Amino acid sequence: MQTRDLVRVSLFAALIGALGLTPRFDLPIAAGVPVTAQTLGVMLAGVVLGARLGAISVALFLFVVACGAPLLSGGRGGLGVFASPTAGYLAGWIAGAFVVGAIMKILMLRSIFASAFIASTIGGILVVYLFGIPWLAWSSGLSLKAATIATATFLPGDILKAIATAMIARSYFHAYPRAGFVPL
C-alpha cells in the first residue's frame, strides 16, 4: 500500500473512533434529535475513501478495538465486544463500507446527494443488517424473525444517518472537487 493511502486509512479509522466519543450534531430534518454515530463514519468511509480503502479503514478500526482500545460508542472495546451477540453488525461494517464505496463509484448520478443516499442505504444499512441479523439469531438462539424485529428498532435512526451521509457527501464534494467524485 502507498504511504499516502496507509495514512489516510489510519486517520479515517481514527475519525470513526472520534465519532463514537463525543461529536453530536443537529440535523435540520431531525428537528433537534442529536445524531451521534459510528455507522455514519462507516458510510462516510465508503463515500470518501472508496470501496477498498474504506473497507480497510473500517477493518483497521475494528482491529484496534479488538486489541482493547475503548473506541466503540459508549467507550466499549476489547474482545468481549466481538463475543457479544451484536458482533455481526461490526463485521457487517467492513462489507458495508466496501459496498457503499462500490455503489458510489457505479452510480455517479447527476446528484451526489441521491448517489450517496442510495449507496449508504444499501451498503450501510442493508448489508450491515445482512451480517448482523443472522449472527444475532445464531449466537443468541433467537429466531430470524425475532432478530429482525429487534433490529428494526434501529432502522429509523439508520435512515437518518444515511440522509446525514448524503448531506455531508454533497457539501464535501462540492467544496473539495479535487476529492475525486465526478458527477455526470
Add this chain to the structure above:
Amino acid sequence: MIGRPLSKRTWLHFLPAGVKLLFVAMATIIFFWVQNPIVLLISLGLVLSVYFAAGREAVLRLKLFRFLLPILIIVGLFQFASSGFFDALTSVSRLALMILIADLVTMSTPMMEMMDAFLPVLYPLRYIGLDPAQLALAFALVIRFVPVLLDDWMRRREAWRARGGSRGSWRLVAPWIAGLLSIADRIAESLDARGFRRD
C-alpha cells in the same frame, strides 16, 4: 468491556497474550456445544471468581457490562416465550459467559502486546497487498489521532458557536474530513521523506 487493561498487574498478566487468545478461542468453541444450563452456570461462577480474585478494579469492571443487560433481557424473554425457561437460561448464561471470558484477556493484556499476538494470524494479508509491518504504524496513528481529531472537532464547534451556530451542525463534518485528509497527506509526505516506503 471498556477496553483499557487493568492498571494493576494480576497473575493473568504473566501469561503470554497468544496463549490467552488460544484459550478464549477454545473456550468459545466448547461452550457453543454445551447445552446444559447447569454446566454453563457453574462455568459462569468460575469465571466470575477469576474476576473477584483479580482484585477490586476487575470487579468494578463488571459494572461496565450494564449496557448488555437490555440485550440479555430481550434474548431471555424471547427464548422464554418460544421454548421455555431452560433454553432461556442456557442462552443467556452462555452469552454472558463468552463475553466475560473474552474480556478477561482484554483486561490482562496491554494493547501493544495484543497487537503483536495477532500479527502471525494476519500474516496471510501480505498476499492481498497489506504488509503486517505497516500495520504497526497504522495502529499507532489511529491511537494517536483520535484525541487530535476530537480536539479539531471541538475547535471547529467553538468557532461555529461563536458565530451564532447551535451546539454543532452537520455542516462541520465535511470540512473536518477535508482537514483530516490534508493532514494525512502531509504526514505521508514526511514519512516518505524519512524513508518510510514499502510498496
